[in-house]
Amino acid sequence: MTENPKQSVRGAALRKLVLDTALERFSRDGYFNTSIHDIRRQAGVSIGSIYHHFGNKEALAKALYDDLLQRMDAGLAEVMGRESDCRARCDGIIAFLFEAAIEAPQAMRFVLEARHREFLPDEPPVCSSQPFQRMRECIEQGIGRGEVRPMEVPVAATAAFGGAIRLLHLHLDGVLEQPLAHYLAETQEAAWRAIAMTPADRP
Amino acid sequence: MTENPKQSVRGAALRKLVLDTALERFSRDGYFNTSIHDIRRQAGVSIGSIYHHFGNKEALAKALYDDLLQRMDAGLAEVMGRESDCRARCDGIIAFLFEAAIEAPQAMRFVLEARHREFLPDEPPVCSSQPFQRMRECIEQGIGRGEVRPMEVPVAATAAFGGAIRLLHLHLDGVLEQPLAHYLAETQEAAWRAIAMTPADRP
DNA sequence: GTCTATAAGATGATAGAC
């Protein structure tokens, strides 16, 4: 049985195809419910090619994970470069997360929902990854500049983005009545109120 | 090889022992990294007993899940009965979640972090479960009474509890510098500010 | 680099004695 007729897909393109297929299956069924043979079948390539490019299943997941985290980080970096004050940055970050969840729900699901500890045991928790660290830095700067109330940084960071992330989960779980974008402005406003320095907070 | 010498643990006690063991392993290694044989070995019972009491692995996970959700819901119900105004209820709910995460981290990890969809495919998402619905109701009532700003309910609910839940994740991932309790008051305050009706919001 | 066929091991589940 020929898997990849005339080997029309080869090299880097084959690698990309396998990654895309893995993302779809991992995000839909989970890492453990997806066998290498599932990916092989759906991608229409041979199991030998998959092992040639990635070595083993865990390394395939890790390649995917690194790729997605890097793309997410690039998006956040862009926001941080574009905006300068803390409110605008928080708004931009939340808007970016929403857009990403709308346009690339599978990627978002894999980054946000997957329990990476269970299949990438040597990986630090997601919350220690670059994108999440960037969010924390944004808030830390905001505190330093007096735009955000003085608070413990983990509290401020989770207060700022926890609501949005939680709403992202609801969206990905398909339990929201309205499209995600409908909730954007209110989510940004609530996030900022949670941490904003108000006149009454000044000493 | 005798597993349960003289069958000292039997009936309901055996069932409980299996559930406790399953919780520890599922929460530490994940559902898919835990085999029935692992649970059998650690609990010191026979595989036959496990299948007698639960039928299959998925049903074991479901029994555990239902049990934990019910306990969590009971805790939230207690808070709702004790407090009447929305701010006190939100504070109480967050305090309860923190206490539960401190005293029963394995249970919290299984309820909050596990991807139940992947091993309980017929179960609705956690966010639709009783405890989470209760939180949403609390906020909805707060809006109705004018204690919370008029907002989309999903936004208000995630804004109120998303930060706390996110911080719980950080705690369970072991990335917080301080003990969780240290962050309680600030988390409650930030949660309330995110949704509170202020004089300036009144028309 | 890609392919097919196969190996080696683990897993969920069952049968049947006590």
Place this chain on the structure above:
DNA sequence: GTCTATCATCTTATAGAC
């Protein structure tokens, strides 16, 4: 109700031809 022994299947991974 609990036990041991065993099964059938699936999974990851490798070998070796092209």
